Amino acid sequence: MSDGKAGAKVDEARLWRRHMDMAELGKTPKGGVRRLALTDLDADARGKLMAWGAERGFKSFIDPIGNFFVRREGTDPSLAPVMSGSHTDTQPSGGRFDGIYGVLAALEALEAIDDAGIGTRRALEAVVWTCEEGGARFPMGTMGSSVFAGTVKLADALELADFDGVTVAEAVERTRARVPAAVDRPLGMKVASFVEAHIEQGPELEARGKTIGVVTAIQGARRFLVEVLGEDGHAGTVTRARRRDAFVAATDITKALYRHFTDPDDVVRFTVGRFTVEPNAPAVIPGRVVFSIDFRHPDEAVLTRLGDAVEGVCQANRGPCEVKAVQTARSQPVPFSGLLPDLIQSAADRLGLSSMPILSGAGHDSIYLAKICPTAMIFVPCEKGISHNEIENATPYDLASGARVLAEVLVELANR
Amino acid sequence: MSDGKAGAKVDEARLWRRHMDMAELGKTPKGGVRRLALTDLDADARGKLMAWGAERGFKSFIDPIGNFFVRREGTDPSLAPVMSGSHTDTQPSGGRFDGIYGVLAALEALEAIDDAGIGTRRALEAVVWTCEEGGARFPMGTMGSSVFAGTVKLADALELADFDGVTVAEAVERTRARVPAAVDRPLGMKVASFVEAHIEQGPELEARGKTIGVVTAIQGARRFLVEVLGEDGHAGTVTRARRRDAFVAATDITKALYRHFTDPDDVVRFTVGRFTVEPNAPAVIPGRVVFSIDFRHPDEAVLTRLGDAVEGVCQANRGPCEVKAVQTARSQPVPFSGLLPDLIQSAADRLGLSSMPILSGAGHDSIYLAKICPTAMIFVPCEKGISHNEIENATPYDLASGARVLAEVLVELANR
Numbered sequence: 001m002s003d004g005k006a007g008a009k010v011d012e013a014r015l016w017r018r019h020m021d022m023a024e025l026g027k028t029p030k031g032g033v034r035r036l037a038l039t040d041l042d043a044d045a046r047g048k049l050m051a052w053g054a055e056r057g058f059k060s061f062i063d064p065i066g067n068f069f070v071r072r073e074g075t076d077p078s079l080a081p082v083m084s085g086s087h088t089d090t091q092p093s094g095g096r097f098d099g100i101y102g103v104l105a106a107l108e109a110l111e112a113i114d115d116a117g118i119g120t121r122r123a124l125e126a127v128v129w130t131c132e133e134g135g136a137r138f139p140m141g142t143m144g145s146s147v148f149a150g151t152v153k154l155a156d157a158l159e160l161a162d163f164d165g166v167t168v169a170e171a172v173e174r175t176r177a178r179v180p181a182a183v184d185r186p187l188g189m190k191v192a193s194f195v196e197a198h199i200e201q202g203p204e205l206e207a208r209g210k211t212i213g214v215v216t217a218i219q220g221a222r223r224f225l226v227e228v229l230g231e232d233g234h235a236g237t238v239t240r241a242r243r244r245d246a247f248v249a250a251t252d253i254t255k256a257l258y259r260h261f262t263d264p265d266d267v268v269r270f271t272v273g274r275f276t277v278e279p280n281a282p283a284v285i286p287g288r289v290v291f292s293i294d295f296r297h298p299d300e301a302v303l304t305r306l307g308d309a310v311e312g313v314c315q316a317n318r319g320p321c322e323v324k325a326v327q328t329a330r331s332q333p334v335p336f337s338g339l340l341p342d343l344i345q346s347a348a349d350r351l352g353l354s355s356m357p358i359l360s361g362a363g364h365d366s367i368y369l370a371k372i373c374p375t376a377m378i379f380v381p382c383e384k385g386i387s388h389n390e391i392e393n394a395t396p397y398d399l400a401s402g403a404r405v406l407a408e409v410l411v412e413l414a415n416r
Numbered sequence: 417m418s419d420g421k422a423g424a425k426v427d428e429a430r431l432w433r434r435h436m437d438m439a440e441l442g443k444t445p446k447g448g449v450r451r452l453a454l455t456d457l458d459a460d461a462r463g464k465l466m467a468w469g470a471e472r473g474f475k476s477f478i479d480p481i482g483n484f485f486v487r488r489e490g491t492d493p494s495l496a497p498v499m500s501g502s503h504t505d506t507q508p509s510g511g512r513f514d515g516i517y518g519v520l521a522a523l524e525a526l527e528a529i530d531d532a533g534i535g536t537r538r539a540l541e542a543v544v545w546t547c548e549e550g551g552a553r554f555p556m557g558t559m560g561s562s563v564f565a566g567t568v569k570l571a572d573a574l575e576l577a578d579f580d581g582v583t584v585a586e587a588v589e590r591t592r593a594r595v596p597a598a599v600d601r602p603l604g605m606k607v608a609s610f611v612e613a614h615i616e617q618g619p620e621l622e623a624r625g626k627t628i629g630v631v632t633a634i635q636g637a638r639r640f641l642v643e644v645l646g647e648d649g650h651a652g653t654v655t656r657a658r659r660r661d662a663f664v665a666a667t668d669i670t671k672a673l674y675r676h677f678t679d680p681d682d683v684v685r686f687t688v689g690r691f692t693v694e695p696n697a698p699a700v701i702p703g704r705v706v707f708s709i710d711f712r713h714p715d716e717a718v719l720t721r722l723g724d725a726v727e728g729v730c731q732a733n734r735g736p737c738e739v740k741a742v743q744t745a746r747s748q749p750v751p752f753s754g755l756l757p758d759l760i761q762s763a764a765d766r767l768g769l770s771s772m773p774i775l776s777g778a779g780h781d782s783i784y785l786a787k788i789c790p791t792a793m794i795f796v797p798c799e800k801g802i803s804h805n806e807i808e809n810a811t812p813y814d815l816a817s818g819a820r821v822l823a824e825v826l827v828e829l830a831n832r
Contacts, residue, residue: 202653219652223698235687235710236635236777237618238801240678247688248674251667258664262656271651272663273698275691282639282689282708292698294651361652385654 006411007351007404009112015403016396018104021048022088023096032390033096037089037131037138038066038171043178045088045100046128049107050179053126056114061185064154066130066172067144069185072110074123074414080190080373082120082413084109084406085127086198086365087144091136095392097199097382101399103128105197105378108400109407120414122192129365130172137162145365147187149372154187193340193413194369197378197402199394201362203385211401212348213358213379214341217298218367219269220333222307224293226314228253230321232279232287243285247277249321250289256317261295261306268306269296269361293325298333298359334367340376340409347408353401362387378402378409422827423767423820425528431819432812434520437464438504439512448806449512453505453547453554454482454587459594461504461516462544465523466595469542472530477601480570482546482588483560485601488526490539490830496606496789498536498829500525500822501543502614502781503560507552511808513615513798517815519544521613524816525823536830538608545781546588553578561781564603565788609756609829610785613794613818615810617778619801627817628764629774629795630757633714634783635685636749638723640709642730644669646737648695648703659701663693665737666705672733677711677722684722685712685777709741714749714775750783756792756825763824769817778803794818794825 025044026035035041046068050060053070061069071081086102106126113124129148134141138160146152158169176182200206205213230246254272261270274292293310297303307327314323341357348355358379369375380402383393441461442451451457462484466476469486477485487497502518522542529540545564550557554576562568574585592598616622621629646662670688677686690708709726713719723743730739757773764771774795785791796818799809 200653201650203649203658204653204655207658221652233619233801234617234777234803235689236637236685236712237616237620238685238777239620239682240684240686241682242619242623245687247670247691251670254663254667255671266655266657268656269652269654270656271661271699271701273651273693273700273702274696275663275693275702276696277689277691280690280692282710283687284689285687286689286691294698296652361650361654385649387650 004350004408005116006113006118006407009115010108010400010404010407012396012400015104015108015400019096019100019399022100022104026090028093028390030390032392033090033094034092035088035090036136037133038168038175040178042089043175046175046179049103049126049128050182052107056111058110060179060182062176062179062182063148063185063187065144065147065157066175067148068128068182070107070126072114072124074120076121077123079122080192081123081125082192082410083125083127084195084410085129086196087129087132089131089133089136091133091388093390095387095389097392097394098201098387099132101199102197105399105403105406108403109410112407113411118411120411122414124410124414132365138168142363142365142368145368149368151368151371191369191373193374194366195340195376195378195406195409196364196366197406198364199382199387200358200379200385201382201387204358205379205381206383206385208356209354210356211353211380211398212355212405214344214355215336215360215377215379216341216357217336218334218360218364219296219298220300220303221294221296221329221331222303222327223329224310224325224327226253226291226293226323226325228289228318228321228323230287233285235283235285238285244320245285246289246321247286249319249323250291252317252319253314253323254291256313257293257310260309260313267297296361298335300333334370336376340374343409343412344376344378344405347405351404351408353405378405420766420824421532422529422534422823425531426524426816426820426823428812428816431520431524431816435512435516435815438516438520442506444509444806446806448808449506449510450508451504451506452552453549454584454591456594458505459591462591462595465519465542465544466598468523472527474526476595476598478592478595478598479564479601479603481560481563481573482591483564484544484598486523486542488530488540490536492537493539495538496608497539497541498608498826499541499543500611500613500826501545502612503545503548505547505549505552507549507804509806511803511805513808513810514617514803515548517615518613521815521819521822524819525826528823529827534827536827538830540826540830548781554584558779558781558784561784565784567784567787570603607785607789609790610782611756611792611794611822611825612780612782613822614780615798615803616774616795616801617798617803620774621795621797622799622801624772626770626772627796627814628769628771628821630760630771631752631776631793631795632757632773633752634750634776634780635712635714636716636719637710637712637745637747638719638743639745640726640741640743642669642707642709642739642741644705644734644737644739646703649701651699651701654701660736661701662705662737663702665735665739666707668735669730669733669739670707672729673709673726676725676729683713712777714751716749719749750786752792756790759825759828760792760794760821763821767820767824769821794821
């Protein structure tokens with residue numbers, strides 16, 4: 001068991017300063033960050049990491065999809081390394097903490113372990129996974145981690161293009177050229193374990209006054225698109241009895257769906273986020289409504305049971321209209337259990353940090369790392385749960401606390 | 417009482433042919449009509465009427481707002497005339513019957529009375545009211561009739577401009593120049609009574625298999641705009657307990673409103689036609705919804721009682737969100753009762769035409785004529801109740817039937 005020395009060496013001021021440094025790369029007038037994947041700004045974030053690592057003799061590596069690794073060597077270089085990290089790219093109107101926190105917390109942990117004079121059997125690597133934010137520049141998210149894990153073929157990712165027709169291959173090449181001191185590394189290497197620190201992107205930790213979220217799973221998700229067809233009509237002339245009002249039918253359906261998806265434990269996440277009425281004119285009875293369903297749950301069986309009932313609930317509440325429900329996406333839950341969450345929990349306890357088990361509602365690179373090695377995540381609070389937004393915020397204390405837990409956990413994992 | 421001779425002289429084929437002639441003025445590829453108010457096409461519609469009237473020696477007049485009158489002289493020219501008519505302008509994607517039917521039915525009635533050799537004490541005039549369709553070209557509807565009735569000042573109407581900056585004054589002048597043979601007539605003349613024939617623009621007559629609708633009132637209307645404010649949130653992370661979902665609150669409100677506005681007799685017309693969600697993204701809990709309420713009823717007391725409860729129903733169902741309801745428009749009901757509807761009813765009975773009392777859900781020029789003289793309306797069926805649409809349709813038989821009833825009623829009114 002680690003004795004808290006690594007955690008104690010985490011430097012809150014240094015970690016905060018590096019966040020502010022990184023936030024200069026793509027800084028927006030409103031105080032947010034716009035640093036799209038594999039742009040020069042994103043390459044320069046890798047460059048900063050490389051420079052900070054080099055001050056301690058940490059070597060940097062880059063792989064064929066642009067994933068970037070800052071390595072603190074272990075006493076047995078032949079063993080698979082323990083990795084930690086996240087991403088440096090942002091949404092078009094992103095914040096200063098989403099992604100970059102996981103990368104900087106990992107580097108901070110390596111430096112803290114270094115400052116504590118702790119040697120580890122396995123090497124430790126702080127990682128940048130390429131292009132986590134899908135749709136911001138390229139039409140694929142968690143690109144680097146899924147290629148690294150072998151879920152997506154390298155060639156398929158490289159040929160994707162952004163809105164200007166620039167391919168991932170071209171953008172990786174350009175990124176590569178901006179960090180010439182990094183060493184090329186092939187895909188397919190072994191990883192002993194992976195831990196990702198991240199802001200929660202939800203309000204639970206802050207609301208409950210907890211510093212550390214021990215992530216128990218990334219939820220699975222199902223998305224549906226529902227189309228309700230009625231008949232346009234004159235609002236002043238058509239009697240209620242003769243109406244086929246798509247708005248009335250659609251809201252009867254959403255009401256029944258919200259009832260169907262209400263669970264006593266408040267674990268189900270059910271959202272109608274998009275709801276579009278046609279023709280959407282005050283004096284016209286709506287003839288068509290299209291709405292989206294976003295349904296998430298950590299339990300595959302619940303995803304199946306509740307989700308499979310969507311069609312039936314729609315049909316039972318369509319009134320005189322027609323309705324069609326189509327599933328547009330489905331992802332399985334990724335549970336984190338066993339050793340790693342336990343290590344995170346006990347490190348938090350040891351450091352005297354309040355903690356709670358928490359679900360990840362959003363997707364993360366950890367989904368793909370979990371396919372190839374033991375994986376876990378550490379959440380820290382973000383202000384009001386706001387993320388993917390320029391006003392995204394977090395406190396230096398909370399960020400440092402997560403890095404302390406991470407440092408402790410990495411020492412333990414690297415000595416196994 | 418008229419003896420049916422005038423009605424019998426209505427010529428179904430002639431009336432249909434004139435509709436098809438008029439439909440050439442602004443004919444659209446889909447078989448509809450685009451004849452915006454006070455354009456050359458609209459002026460030429462007046463020209464056609466003038467020419468058809470001139471074949472029988474009927475004189476045409478035009479007033480300072482472009483209203484157009486084709487007059488069959490009475491035996492006592494000093495008496496106020498009986499008028500009938502509607503409008504020749506259309507919506508941008510309008511049909512072949514809305515408005516123009518009322519004008520052509522009036523001319524047909526004058527011709528039928530002429531063919532029957534019937535003299536009347538009062539003159540009969542077939543009228544075109546300028547610019548009934550608000551928003552299609554100029555930002556005011558029922559312009560000609562409201563100026564004629566003195567509700568709107570002539571100068572205020574004349575200075576309105578269309579999207580290209582052309583004023584009503586300029587457009588009236590241009591219209592005037594295209595019908596040089598018409599005689600100028602000032603505003604402010606007396607009218608003995610007014611009857612407007614119109615397609616129903618709703619499905620009731622067709623659905624009940626009736627030919628003649630005896631209009632009992634034009635409904636009053638109240639419009640509201642309701643804004644529901646919640647808080648944007650991540651669909652995957654925010655628990656149900658912490659959500660302030662503007663979509664859920666707004667649909668709870670609309671559901672309660674629909675309940676509140678449900679009457680056993682199905683006279684209330686209540687419609688949420690516009691409903692706009694923000695940010696309207698599948699993975700974001702909606703933070704804001706704005707929706708419209710269109711509420712119509714023939715009884716002013718009911719308009720007041722039900723409509724005044726909107727705010728309370730909104731507040732009682734807002735859940736954790738905020739809500740604001742604002743009334744944006746209100747118009748009083750215009751009841752048609754007494755002699756004129758009775759005359760229409762008995763003329764229909766005498767001619768063996770099926771009929772029913774019916775409300776007008778839409779507004780018409782008759783609203784303003786009712787302010788200055790006894791007024792009534794005759795409805796005939798239109799296919800599937802569809803109007804303000806290029807596929808608007810009606811049968812030659814139904815159109816002629818309405819004109820027969822109109823001819824009978826005009827004879828009676830003109831001899832009073």
